[in-house]
Amino acid sequence: MLALLGFAMVATFMTLIMTRRAAPLVALIVVPVVFGLIAGHGLDLGPMMLEGVKKIAPTGVMIMFAILYFGLMIDAGLFDPAVRRLLVLVRGDPVRVVVGTVVLAVGVSLDGDGSTTYMVTVAALLPLYARLGLNPLIMACLIMLSSGVMNLTPWGGPTARAATALQVDPAALFLPMVPAMAVGVVWLLLLAWVYGRRERRRLGVLTLDRPAPDPEGLITVSTDPAARRPRLLWVNAGLTLALLITLVTGLVPLAVLFMAGFAIASLINYPQPEALRARIAAHAPNVIAMVAVIFSAGIFTGVLTGTGMVEAMPRSLLALIPPQMGPYLAPITAALSLPMTFFISNDAFYFGVVPILAEAASHYGISKEAIGSASLIGQPFHLLSPLVPSTYLLVSLAGVEFGDHQRFTWPWAVATCAVMGVAAAMLGVFPVWG
Template identity: 50%
Template sequence: MLALMGFLMVIVFMYLIMSKRLSAMTALMLVPLAFGIILGFGPDLGAMSLDGIKKVAPTGIMICFAILYFGVMIDAGLFDPLINKILKAAKGDPLKVIVGTAVLAGIVSLDGDGSTTYMITCSAMLAIHRRLGIHPMVLPAMAIMQNGVMNILPWGGPTGRVMSALNLEAADVFVPLIPAMIAGTIWVLFVAYRIGLKERARLGTLQMQDVIAETATAVVDIEAQKLKRPHLFWVNLSITVILMAALVREVLPLNVLFMIGTSLVLIINYPKIKDQQARIATHAANALPVIAMVFAAGIFMGIMSGTKMVDAMAGSLVSVIPSSMGPHLALITALASLPFTFFLTNDAFYFGVVPVLVKTAATYGITPAEIARASLIGQGAHLLSPLVASTYLLVGLNGVEFGDFQKYTLLWAIGTSLVMLAFSLAIGIIPF
């Protein structure tokens, strides 16, 4: 019953946001509360919700100060030289801009953190996409698809979980998957090229539109120019590089790093308290909806976990695999990782489902490392799950609806996983 209600809850949630009957934020809170009451957990829902909120609180804090940090950096003009160079290289060509966006997202994703990838990629590229009139879904699609591939890095999260759950090393799990990740990246660039061709056909090279856009935003640019701090470019760049290095090395928790960084760049770039307050007020409008979404997701996950719906869903999914398919369990795991990691959290899948699959696979001579690699294939589409907090940051930064974004990107993202799976089967790192 719990498993059935869990799947039904996710389906109802997806239907409500995709049909735009409810916003993602309200659906994340109201749907699990309704199902929790139906299941008889009413008195405990408050504690479950609070537990979920506590778990996502560090992410919410990080997103808040990261948006403020990069917002201040945009105001100060840190990304202006990069934007100008990309515009010059692209020469008004949407195809080059879109492919460049995918490449940039891949480079930034090396730090293994989705939120950072989205903030840096969007900070650098959003103005270019808007100036050229590129479809608003393209930038977040490129960012999340490329980050889905790079999410397999050992420090990205899922790989660390599965290595921990199965007591494996990176050499057993990650290193063999590198060729598949390269294949996945090539697929993302191919998608970028295809979309770029369509956008080029629709928009042309847009030299004339650039002039129109510059004229239309002249008044805004005058106000924005007052906030630029070109004389502090190297100072701001140094702080940002140090911040990213500290992030990769995990010198301090990510949220603490962004809190410290935001304080420093505000003081350095806008010494007057009045100016600091103005910058915070301006960017708070971008931060608040995203933070609210993250805490709403905490309620959703807290109730799913507290009611044991997640555990029941995991158990039921494993039980439907017939014994006759045992010799092909690695392939089944790879294919099943697509819906598993979409409807369940990474913790639920890698700590709950995968160990059960490993025990079953052992009777057919399939090693834990092979199951571990197969279980990571679904990461190509995982980030589009409503259970991934950083995705709400991405849609918030780009001003698009979550449901619309899923519909635009999901098939391409599933393609990423299938390409990685096909290549993995071809070279033998996942047995057929």
């Protein structure tokens, strides 16, 4: 019963936001409350929801100050010269821009942190997409899928969880997957090329021979001339570079890092309280909308966990596997990793489900390393889950709706997982049958 309620809760939420019958902010609060009451919980729903909000609070703080920081940098004109030069470099060609999106996202994703990837790549690329009139959904899709593929590094999270749960060396899971990851990247480059060609037919090529002076402000990211600080360009660039280096090294918690970065950037660029209030007011709609959704997601995950649905859902799926399918548990694990990591958290899947699958597979001569590698296949699809906070950051920075992003991206996320899964099977990472 709990499993059915859990799946129904997530499915109801997805249906409401993808059909635009409810805003994500509303659905994330109302849907779990309704299903929590159906599950027989009343006043105890409050502590569950509060626990979920507490767990997600650092992410909400980080996202709020990250948006404010990059908003100040955009207003001050930090990215304007880079956009002018990038337009010349790509020669205004949408194909080069879209393919370059994958290249940049793959490179930045090597640090294994999705939030970092989203903040760096969107900050670099969104002005270019806006200037050329490219569809930002393409950018969000390709960045997320690139992050999903590269997230399989041992320091990325899923691989470390799977290795810990199975008590194996992370390298034993990661190294065999490297060729399959390379195939996934090639597939994303091909997808980017197709979308780039489509955008080129729609928009044409913007011709810019050189990054000439732009007195009319046509090639710019900042929208308020009074807020620009061209004399502080190199100071802002140095501050942003230092922030990103600190972010990648992980020396300081992200929430604290962006709070400090925002405070320093404010003192440098807008020391007058009136000027700073104007900048905060300009970005307040984005900040409020984003943070409200993040804390609402905490309510969703709190109810899902507190009611026991998160444990019941994987058990019910495992019970559906008939004994005669045992020799095929490796590809079954790969296939299950898509819905499992979508409906429940990575922790619940890798620590609660994968060890059970590995134990069952061992009776058919399938190694736990093979099961561990197969369990990583669904990560590109996992990032579409409403339970992943970093995805809300991505759609907020990219300026797209969460439901639109899911509707646009999910077929390509499934296709990316399928490409990696087939490649891994063909390369012998895990056996098709035991």
